[in-house]
Amino acid sequence: MLEIKNLQVKLEDEDKQILKGVDLTIEPGSVHAIMGPNGSGKSTLSYVLSGRDGYEVIGGSVSLNGEDILEMEPEDRAAAGMFLAFQYPVEIPGVGNMTFLRTAVNAQRKARGEEEMSAADFLKLVRAKAKTLKIDAEMLKRPVNVGFSGGEKKRNEILQMAMLEPKMCILDETDSGLDVDAMKLVSDGVNALRDEGRSFLVITHYQRLLDHIKPDIVHIMYNGRIIKSGGPELALEVEHNGYADLLAEVD
Amino acid sequence: MALAQQIIDVTEARISAFPLQVSGWSATNRESALSRLRDMGLPGRRDEYWKFTRPDSLCDIVPQTAALFTPDEAPVFASVDRLHLVFVDGVFDEVASDDLSLEGLTIERLADVAGKDIHWAKDVYGSLEAAGQEPVKRPLAALNTAFATDGVLIRVTGKVSKPVNITYLHRSEISDAYLHHVIRLEEGSEVTLLENGPAAARFNKVLEVDVADDAVFHHVRTQGRDHERRAATHIFGKLGARSVFKSFTLTANGVLTRNECVLTLTGDDAIAHVAGACVGDGDFHHDDTVFITHDAERCESRQVFKKVLRNGATGVFQGKILVKPGAQKTDGYQISQSLLLDDDSQFLAKPELEIYADDVACSHGSTTGAIDEESLFYLRSRGVPEAPATNLLVLAFLAEAVEEIENPEIADEILGRLEDWLERHKS
Numbered sequence: 256m257l258e259i260k261n262l263q264v265k266l267e268d269e270d271k272q273i274l275k276g277v278d279l280t281i282e283p284g285s286v287h288a289i290m291g292p293n294g295s296g297k298s299t300l301s302y303v304l305s306g307r308d309g310y311e312v313i314g315g316s317v318s319l320n321g322e323d324i325l326e327m328e329p330e331d332r333a334a335a336g337m338f339l340a341f342q343y344p345v346e347i348p349g350v351g352n353m354t355f356l357r358t359a360v361n362a363q364r365k366a367r368g369e370e371e372m373s374a375a376d377f378l379k380l381v382r383a384k385a386k387t388l389k390i391d392a393e394m395l396k397r398p399v400n401v402g403f404s405g406g407e408k409k410r411n412e413i414l415q416m417a418m419l420e421p422k423m424c425i426l427d428e429t430d431s432g433l434d435v436d437a438m439k440l441v442s443d444g445v446n447a448l449r450d451e452g453r454s455f456l457v458i459t460h461y462q463r464l465l466d467h468i469k470p471d472i473v474h475i476m477y478n479g480r481i482i483k484s485g486g487p488e489l490a491l492e493v494e495h496n497g498y499a500d501l502l503a504e505v506d
Numbered sequence: 507m508a509l510a511q512q513i514i515d516v517t518e519a520r521i522s523a524f525p526l527q528v529s530g531w532s533a534t535n536r537e538s539a540l541s542r543l544r545d546m547g548l549p550g551r552r553d554e555y556w557k558f559t560r561p562d563s564l565c566d567i568v569p570q571t572a573a574l575f576t577p578d579e580a581p582v583f584a585s586v587d588r589l590h591l592v593f594v595d596g597v598f599d600e601v602a603s604d605d606l607s608l609e610g611l612t613i614e615r616l617a618d619v620a621g622k623d624i625h626w627a628k629d630v631y632g633s634l635e636a637a638g639q640e641p642v643k644r645p646l647a648a649l650n651t652a653f654a655t656d657g658v659l660i661r662v663t664g665k666v667s668k669p670v671n672i673t674y675l676h677r678s679e680i681s682d683a684y685l686h687h688v689i690r691l692e693e694g695s696e697v698t699l700l701e702n703g704p705a706a707a708r709f710n711k712v713l714e715v716d717v718a719d720d721a722v723f724h725h726v727r728t729q730g731r732d733h734e735r736r737a738a739t740h741i742f743g744k745l746g747a748r749s750v751f752k753s754f755t756l757t758a759n760g761v762l763t764r765n766e767c768v769l770t771l772t773g774d775d776a777i778a779h780v781a782g783a784c785v786g787d788g789d790f791h792h793d794d795t796v797f798i799t800h801d802a803e804r805c806e807s808r809q810v811f812k813k814v815l816r817n818g819a820t821g822v823f824q825g826k827i828l829v830k831p832g833a834q835k836t837d838g839y840q841i842s843q844s845l846l847l848d849d850d851s852q853f854l855a856k857p858e859l860e861i862y863a864d865d866v867a868c869s870h871g872s873t874t875g876a877i878d879e880e881s882l883f884y885l886r887s888r889g890v891p892e893a894p895a896t897n898l899l900v901l902a903f904l905a906e907a908v909e910e911i912e913n914p915e916i917a918d919e920i921l922g923r924l925e926d927w928l929e930r931h932k933s
Contacts, residue, residue, distance in 0.1 A: 306886075328891070344884075347902065355885070362889045
């Protein structure tokens with residue numbers, strides 16, 4: 256599904272290298288988690304994969320289903336199946352949530368040469384999916400993320416994911432700012448989307464999210480590299496002992 | 507201060523190019539306007555309120571030609587149930603217009619009744635304009651009062667069931683039109699005025715609205731998409747107690763448009779809202795100059811102006827709230843914002859507050875910015891390409907001004923038109 260080879264990235268405006276050779280292969284249908292201390296490059300990885308400005312790739316490659324995506328615009332990556340659930344979802348005053356969702360769904364369909372979804376079909380679908388995420392009609396009508404609580408914003412990210420049906424989903428600290436109930440709701444939403452054709456990359460600081468979204472493989476990222484990979488037990492180890500032991504091995 | 511000889515010369519040359527109406531009820535009104543104009547002189551670049559906008563082409567004796575615009579879209583407001591009036595290059599088109607009768611109001615044409623000795627409009631025609639010359643002079647409006655060839659005189663006595671829609675058409679590349687409309691709303695009456703369409707190569711229009719106590723006036727107009735027009739429009743409004751005055755303008759294209767709006771709240775608890783959304787591309791200059799005077803207690807005023815500018819377009823906003831002594835509990839609000847889609851465009855703003863009462867709430871804000879990169883990336887990351895994503899954000903930005911329109915059907919019409927025009931302006 257996703258193949259990252261020796262990815263090296265620096266900031267565009269500064270002479271500062273953030274990713275120093277990341278290697279990661281994610282198979283279809285699998286869930287990978289990346290943990291690591293602050294400043295290790297986790298969020299940068301998610302931004303670079305989704306095509307955000309401000310970063311310069313100085314080495315390596317990324318392919319999604321065999322297609323090189325590094326030269327692609329963000330919207331083309333999205334149409335190819337990439338989705339980033341933002342750590343801080345953006346508020347867009349004046350743009351209705353429903354308009355936003357429908358524009359996005361139809362833009363992707365158009366890019367893939369598919370027919371646009373009719374207003375009626377769209378409405379039916381979005382209502383059904385919103386209901387399972389406990390997103391009410393009022394939230395769909397309001398401007399995108401404006402006045403949403405932290406939990407509502409994250410649920411809204413998952414709703415977008417459910418509507419867009421991406422193949423490669425990256426969740427950037429989706430658990431941040433969520434209480435226990437909201438985390439359960441969001442995790443249930445993600446788990447409902449798990450299937451053999453869809454892969455996940457879950458970026459998190461804490462093991463607790465991984466209790467809900469069970470990963471197949473856990474990676475530890477530090478100083479721009481993946482320093483260790485293992486099964487779910489690796490996350491538990493971090494939870495109990497912190498990163499100190501792992502980092503000591505590397506340093 | 508004496509006028510410079512050059513201004514006197516230009517003004518006299520301009521005046522001499524017009525025949526003056528000498529008989530009928532409006533003669534003295536026109537003569538006093540002429541004398542006001544002589545005292546003020548036509549605007550020049552040295553005038554404080556013409557620093558950002560060159561008045562020359564609005565003052566020249568012969569207007570610059572303007573290519574005709576052939577619309578490839580349904581006329582604005584065509585789907586609205588309305589009383590429709592049509593002016594072609596400033597000349598009334600009787601055939602294209604509806605019969606001038608509607609319950610709750612009387613409509614007459616200035617040109618038709620100008621010869622009469624007595625007319626109700628004599629109390630209003632040029633008098634709101636004259637009152638609006640202090641403290642800022644507006645010579646182009648005085649010029650209009652002196653020489654306007656036509657216009658409509660509407661007296662509203664009841665709650666009118668459908669809007670009056672004036673459509674302007676432009677069919678001559680050298681037309682120079684001077685229209686002067688007068689609307690008097692009697693106590694408790696209500697009417698909506700809609701205006702649309704390219705009017706002439708050069709258009710000078712004055713609208714005077716006298717709103718009596720408890721009366722309600724709504725005004726929605728569109729200007730566009732005739733690109734080469736030059737237009738100077740003035741609205742003068744006087745608001746009685748508990749009256750409501752709401753005006754919204756949507757503008758696209760236009761090498762030179764100056765819209766002035768001068769309102770005075772003279773009765774307690776009156777409400778005045780003035781709003782505008784404009785889309786400027788390239789060789790475009792749009793100027794909103796607004797002056798709202800609070801001269802009564804507990805009145806509310808709002809100014810909401812939004813401009814989206816690209817490819818070297820220029821937007822101007824000069825907005826003032828004047829709170830006179832004794833106008834306590836005034837609630838005044840003013841916001842002017844521009845979205846610059848590139849580095850070549852500019853927005854020039856002069857927000858002003860002048861307050862002589864001590865128990866008031868007045869605020870003003872003015873911002874200029876680019877498209878929010880975070881929002882743009884968010885949209886693109888969901889698969890919306892850059893151009894439609896930008897349009898969506900632009901529309902959202904302008905929609906805040908469109909929300910000032912109270913009638914949902916007309917607001918929808920304006921929003922739809924705005925979407926269509928933005929789509930056409932996509933670079």
